[in-house]
Every structure is written in C-alpha cells, then in structure tokens.
Amino acid sequence: MTPEMGPAVERLVFLLSTGLARGAVLALFALSLVIVYRAARAVNFAQAAMAIVPVYVAFAVTSASGSYWLGLACALVTGALLGAVVERWLLRLVPQDNPLPGIIVAIGLVMVLQAGLAIAFGPDHRPVHAPFSQRPFDVGGVSVLSPYDLFVLIVAAVVMGGFAILFNRTSIGLQLRAAAFAPETSRLLGVRVPRMVTLGWMLSIATAALAALLLVPTGLGLDPHAADVLFVNAFAAAVIGGLDSPVGALVAGLVVGVLASLVTGYASAATAPLAVLALLTVVLLVRPHGLFAAREARTA
Amino acid sequence: MSTLTIEKLTVGHGDGAPVLHGLELEVPDGGVVALLGANGAGKTTLLRSLMGLVPARSGRVLLDGTDLTRLSTEDRVRRGLALVPEGRSVVVELTVAENLRLGTLWKTGRKRKGPAREAAVGQMYELFEPLARRRDAAGHTLSGGERQMLALARALVGEPDVLLLDEPSLGLAPLVVAQLLGVLRDQAEATGLTVLLAEQNVTGALSVADRGVVLSLGEVVADRPAAELAADPALRHAYLGF
Numbered sequence: 001m002t003p004e005m006g007p008a009v010e011r012l013v014f015l016l017s018t019g020l021a022r023g024a025v026l027a028l029f030a031l032s033l034v035i036v037y038r039a040a041r042a043v044n045f046a047q048a049a050m051a052i053v054p055v056y057v058a059f060a061v062t063s064a065s066g067s068y069w070l071g072l073a074c075a076l077v078t079g080a081l082l083g084a085v086v087e088r089w090l091l092r093l094v095p096q097d098n099p100l101p102g103i104i105v106a107i108g109l110v111m112v113l114q115a116g117l118a119i120a121f122g123p124d125h126r127p128v129h130a131p132f133s134q135r136p137f138d139v140g141g142v143s144v145l146s147p148y149d150l151f152v153l154i155v156a157a158v159v160m161g162g163f164a165i166l167f168n169r170t171s172i173g174l175q176l177r178a179a180a181f182a183p184e185t186s187r188l189l190g191v192r193v194p195r196m197v198t199l200g201w202m203l204s205i206a207t208a209a210l211a212a213l214l215l216v217p218t219g220l221g222l223d224p225h226a227a228d229v230l231f232v233n234a235f236a237a238a239v240i241g242g243l244d245s246p247v248g249a250l251v252a253g254l255v256v257g258v259l260a261s262l263v264t265g266y267a268s269a270a271t272a273p274l275a276v277l278a279l280l281t282v283v284l285l286v287r288p289h290g291l292f293a294a295r296e297a298r299t300a
Numbered sequence: 301m302s303t304l305t306i307e308k309l310t311v312g313h314g315d316g317a318p319v320l321h322g323l324e325l326e327v328p329d330g331g332v333v334a335l336l337g338a339n340g341a342g343k344t345t346l347l348r349s350l351m352g353l354v355p356a357r358s359g360r361v362l363l364d365g366t367d368l369t370r371l372s373t374e375d376r377v378r379r380g381l382a383l384v385p386e387g388r389s390v391v392v393e394l395t396v397a398e399n400l401r402l403g404t405l406w407k408t409g410r411k412r413k414g415p416a417r418e419a420a421v422g423q424m425y426e427l428f429e430p431l432a433r434r435r436d437a438a439g440h441t442l443s444g445g446e447r448q449m450l451a452l453a454r455a456l457v458g459e460p461d462v463l464l465l466d467e468p469s470l471g472l473a474p475l476v477v478a479q480l481l482g483v484l485r486d487q488a489e490a491t492g493l494t495v496l497l498a499e500q501n502v503t504g505a506l507s508v509a510d511r512g513v514v515l516s517l518g519e520v521v522a523d524r525p526a527a528e529l530a531a532d533p534a535l536r537h538a539y540l541g542f
Contacts (some may be wrong), residue, residue: 171401171405174394174398174401174402174405175402175405177393177394177398178391178394178398178402181391181392181393181394182389182391182392182393184353184385184389185385185389185390185391186391186402187353187372187373187374187377188351188353188373188377188382188383188385188389189377189402189403189405189406189454189458190374190377190378190405190406190458191374191402191405191406192374193374
C-alpha cells in the first residue's frame with residue numbers, strides 16, 4: 001500500500017476488511033443455525049434469544065472477575081447447557097410430526113427469555129468492552145482491521161476449522177451427520193440418535209453464544225435484543241448457503257457481511273437490510289435450495 | 301454364535317388388528333432361516349419388531365436366553381442383532397467408506413479401535429469388489445446393486461451374531477441377487493452367523509437357507525427344511541402360490 005492511494009480506495013479497503021470481520025460473526029451464527037437444522041430438521045427461531053442469555057452470563061462473570069476469558073468460557077458452557085435443557089425438556093415434549101408446534105414453542109421461548117432478561121438485568125443497553133482495541137490498524141495511511149476485528153476473524157477461523165475436523169474426521173462427527181441424514185438407519189447401526197440431537201443443540205447454541213459475544217462490543221451494547229438483527233442476517237446467510245451446508249454458511253456469511261458493509265458505507269445503514277434481502281431473493285430465484293445444497297439423489 | 305427365540309409375539313400398528321398373532325419361532329445358532337410369505341404376511345413387521353422399531357404388544361424376543369423386549373433399537377444392535385432393512389438403506393449423503401465406518405462403530409458389547417476397524421472394512425472391500433472401486437463415492441451416486449451390497453457389507457462389518465435381512469433381492473438383477481446371497485451363505489458358513497432372511501424370491505432364499513418358514517396373516521403356517529420346501533410342489537403351491 002502506498003500513500004498515493006486515493007481516498008476512494010482507502011474507503012473500499014476499510015469497508016471490505018470491516019465487512020469480513022462482521023461476516024465472520026455472521027458466518028458463525030449461520031453455522032449454528034445449520035448445525036441445529038441438521039440435528040432437528042427445523043429452523044430454531046429462538047436462536048437469538050438463546051444466544052444472548054449466555055452473553056449476559058459472560059457479562060456478569062467478566063464484571064465480577066475482571067477476566068474476559070473466564071466470561072467467554074462461561075458463555076460457551078452456559079450456551080451448551082441451555083441447548084441441552086431446551087432440547088431435552090422442552091422441544092422433545094412437543095409433537096414432532098409437523099414443524100409448526102415447535103416453531104410456536106420457540107417463539108414463546110423467545111418472549112420468555114427476553115422478558116426474563118429484561119426483568120433480571122433491566123431493558124437498557126449496557127456498554128460492553130472488547131478485550132482488544134477497536135481502533136483500526138494503520139497500514140500505509142489506510143485504516144484496515146482493528147485488533148479486535150483480527151481477534152474475531154481468528155476465533156471464527158479456529159471454530160470453523162474445529163467443526164470441519166469434528167464433522168469429517170471423528171466418529172462423533174460421523175454419527176452426528178448420519179443421525180441428521182438418516183435417523184432410523186443410524187439407530188440400526190447402534191448410533192444413539194436422541195443423544196446426537198442433544199449434542200447438536202449443545203454445539204449449536206454454544207456457537208451462537210460465541211457469535212453474539214463477539215458481536216456485542218461492536219454494536220450499541222448488551223440488551224435482550226442485541227442478537228436479533230444478527231439472527232435475521234445470519235438466517236438469510238444460512239438460507240443462501242443451503243441451510244444444510246456448513247461450507248455454505250461460511251461463504252454466505254462472509255458475502256452477506258461484506259455486502260452489508262459496502263452498502264452501509266456507500267449508501268446508508270438503513271439500506272443494508274434491503275441489500276441482504278435482495279441478495280436472498282436473487283439466490284432463491286436462481287437456486288431455490290441455496291448455493292451449497294446437497295445434490296439430488298440418484299433415483300435409477 | 302447366537303440363538304434367536306421369539307415367544308408368543310403379538311405386534312400391531314396403531315389401533316388396528318394385530319399383524320402378528322402370538323408368533324413362535326426359533327432361529328438356531330448358526331442357522332440360516334428363510335422367512336417366506338406373500339405381501340402383507342407380516343415379514344417386515346416381524347423383522348422391525350425384532351429390532352425394536354415397532355413395539356410388541358405382548359410376547360418376548362430372546363437372544364441366547366436374554367430378554368431383549370424392553371431394550372431400545374440401539375441397545376439391541378449393541379447386543380449383536382443387525383437388520384438390513386428393505387430398500388437399500390444406504391445413507392446417501394455419506395460416502396461408501398463413511399457408511400462402512402458407521403457399521404464398525406458399535407460391535408457387540410464393546411467398541412473397537414482403529415486398526416481392527418480398518419481390517420474389518422478391508423475384508424468387506426475384498427468381498428465386494430465394486431465397493432472398493434467406489435469407496436470415496438457418495439451414496440447417492442451408487443447403483444441399486446451397489447447400494448444393496450453396501451447395506452449388506454455395512455451390516456456384516458459390525459460382526460453381528462444374528463443378521464436379519466428384509467428382501468435384499470428386491471428390484472435387483474438376478475446375477476446381483478445370486479452374488480449377494482452367495483456372499484451371505486459363505487459368511488454364515490465361515491463365521492457361524494445366524495441369519496433370518498425375509499424374501500419374496502423363494503427359490504433364491506431356499507437355495508441358501510437350511511430351513512424355510514412360511515408366514516401367512518401373521519402366523520407360522522409351515523416350518524420345513526429348505527430342500528423339502530423347495531422340492532415339494534404341493535407344499536410350494538399351498539403355501540407360496542406357485
């Protein structure tokens with residue numbers, strides 16, 4: 001990078017790099033939706049509310065102990081526990097033969113969790129500090145990623161890599177995938193499918209909590225609705241990616257993040273959701289099952 | 301390896317009339333028993349009930365004298381029971397190798413470690429040459445014959461004590477059927493595997509079985525040595541309709 005670069009290029013570089021960091025968070029949250037979709041064959045509409053509960057726990061732990069990392073660890077554990085509790089003691093009791101009762105229970109859960117948080121912690125925004133500076137690095141006079149953005153990207157990459165290894169290289173991952181694709185066949189091979197579904201929920205909500213935790217310092221602060229917009233955009237990204245594909249969630253998350261950043265920078269923040277909606281519409285018109293949907297099975 | 305005993309088994313779907321009425325059957329250790337009968341005789345229901353996929357209303361299922369009736373499907377598999385269900389039950393989203401590995405995860409009572417699993421999978425590739433050539437292909441790209449081979453290999457690789465098969469020949473070319481049944485017979489002879497084989501392909505099934513059991517409307521109506529059943533036109537006509 002040289003100092004002669006025009007302000008237009010500087011602006012583009014800044015918007016692209018910011019978009020990547022936001023996209024990484026979106027991709028993580030979209031991945032959490034894909035994991036739960038695979039496990040339960042349903043979109044979890046309570047994902048945002050379930051993700052924000054562990055963030056409050058992290059906030060409380062960090063405030064009390066002074067350690068961001070302890071808060072982060074507590075958020076992951078709380079997310080996993082919340083996923084297990086909601087799946088075992090709530091959604092498993094709901095009739096499974098059609099998705100509607102589950103969706104309605106999930107929406108009810110959103111109200112209970114968000115109202116509960118507002119009662120316990122108050123409805124106000126609470127400022128949350130990032131563990132690293134949010135002042136962008138200056139590379140040859142051009143503002144690029146901040147140290148915190150870099151941290152977000154690294155965490156997202158590590159988590160994605162970890163899931164890739166888990167799903168593709170381990171017995172548990174093989175059982176998770178088999179249980180998702182063919183529950184009865186999996187049971188006939190000795191796989192404890194209900195346990196795999198619970199595990200899927202635990203992984204999903206812990207991942208969603210991590211995404212929300214990474215997002216909160218870059219926004220207005222922590223409130224019970226802090227992850228709602230993240231959920232909407234990540235849901236769009238997950239659908240664009242194919243809803244069943246972790247790779248699709250990653251790619252679409254980054255694309256949606258960069259798109260929203262560019263539109264916010266060149267047009268206005270209010271236009272960004274419309275751009276995401278337009279992208280979603282185009283993708284669904286061209287490829288109704290999403291960009292990375294599984295190929296059709298051979299029938300002959 | 302194991303004896304499967306079915307005592308007074310009654311099974312029905314929903315509130316309907318029972319499909320199986322107090323069915324009694326013993327599949328002896330190392331025996332290969334052909335389960336014959338027309339559509340609707342209750343063959344599939346019997347096999348699914350033995351695996352715990354359809355609950356029994358009454359009666360018991362014993363494996364070497366141990367009552368399995370209250371165990372879940374997964375636990376029955378871990379005790380040594382295996383079913384190759386109707387319709388080429390390959391997980392089409394997974395590759396051939398992944399399907400086989402899934403079959404190795406839970407062996408009777410104990411988990412096996414890496415090298416033993418690899419060896420078991422290698423053996424299956426030797427038995428089913430077409431699978432070895434397509435080991436990294438996704439299940440949905442396999443032909444019908446290859447899928448049924450994979451379903452059988454995946455059951456065998458888990459080294460079950462009792463193997464149940466639901467119409468493995470359905471919709472397959474005669475040559476493929478002959479090959480599959482041949483492998484089944486050889487495996488049963490080599491390992492002492494106990495087999496209960498439900499089939500519409502009576503000739504094929506009786507050629508590998510040592511006993512034939514005819515099911516009609518949920519009850520056993522004939523139980524004879526396979527050769528006798530295959531050779532006696534009157535029996536065949538009365539029970540099997542040809």
